[in-house]
Amino acid sequence: DxxxxxxPRYQVTQFGKPVTLSCSQTLNHNVMYWYQQKSSQxxxxxxxxxxxxxxxxxxTPDNFQSRRPNTSFCxxxxxxxxxxxxxxxxxxxxxxxxxxxxxxxxxxxx
Amino acid sequence: xxxxxxxxxxxxxxxxxxxAFNCTYSNSASQSFFWYRQDCRKxxxxxxxxxxxxxxxxxxxxQLNRASQYISLLIxxxxxxxxxxYLCVVNPSWGGYQKVTFGxxxxxxxxx
Numbered sequence: 209d210x211x212x213x214x215x216p217r218y219q220v221t222q223f224g225k226p227v228t229l230s231c232s233q234t235l236n237h238n239v240m241y242w243y244q245q246k247s248s249q250x251x252x253x254x255x256x257x258x259x260x261x262x263x264x265x266x267x268t269p270d271n272f273q274s275r276r277p278n279t280s281f282c283x284x285x286x287x288x289x290x291x292x293x294x295x296x297x298x299x300x301x302x303x304x305x306x307x308x309x310x311x312x313x314x315x316x317x318x
Numbered sequence: 319x320x321x322x323x324x325x326x327x328x329x330x331x332x333x334x335x336x337x338a339f340n341c342t343y344s345n346s347a348s349q350s351f352f353w354y355r356q357d358c359r360k361x362x363x364x365x366x367x368x369x370x371x372x373x374x375x376x377x378x379x380x381q382l383n384r385a386s387q388y389i390s391l392l393i394x395x396x397x398x399x400x401x402x403x404y405l406c407v408v409n410p411s412w413g414g415y416q417k418v419t420f421g422x423x424x425x426x427x428x429x430x
Contacts, residue, residue, distance in 0.1 A: 248326070248422070249422060250322075250405070250420040250421060250422045250423065251362070251405075251420050253417065256417070296359070298361055298362070306352060306364050306367065307354075307362075307364070307407075307418070308364075309361040309362050309363070310361060311360070311361050312360070312361045314359070
């Protein structure tokens with residue numbers, strides 16, 4: 209089945225230790241997004257790619273970076289995770305409206 | 319005023335009840351609208367799109383009121399499995415890149 213796959217499902221990292229979350233898609237959608245969702249809050253857009261064009265949200269901290277080496281894959285790099293970065297990170301794709309989300313990566317910072 | 323506003327709830331309703339949620343949006347130029355369902359600690363999943371004429375999918379009915387800038391979701395004959403958070407999503411455009419806005423979600427708890 210075509211889908212959006214995120215790995216790992218759960219990630220524990222140490223305070224300040226770089227971590228990378230991955231997302232892959234078999235939908236061939238041209239737009240990919242990374243969202244951060246904290247408990248009882250709406251998903252917050254961090255950045256998105258429209259094909260290869262990278263778009264950073266103005267309030268996304270510099271600590272967060274992203275790479276999209278090809279249509280299928282997208283990575284979220286957190287250079288120095290802080291306790292406040294603990295959240296669910298959702299990858300999503302879209303083509304003509306409506307999002308398809310991956311199952312998310314729940315990040316814990318210890 | 320927030321771009322998209324929802325009552326976070328929780329709405330506690332007995333099985334079999336009818337429950338309705340509203341979602342208001344501030345951008346009158348918004349073009350398309352969706353309801354997503356999110357189970358606890360899971361990703362959001364598309365429940366239904368919302369069209370100007372309203373649309374129905376089984377026990378679920380979604381409606382759009384452009385004049386008053388709100389969308390609604392009606393759930394009839396609530397089931398225990400309907401317990402989840404329902405996110406309202408507003409899209410400023412029809413196609414191409416869409417930077418949508420999510421509501422905070424309304425939590426529904428259906429009780430036996």
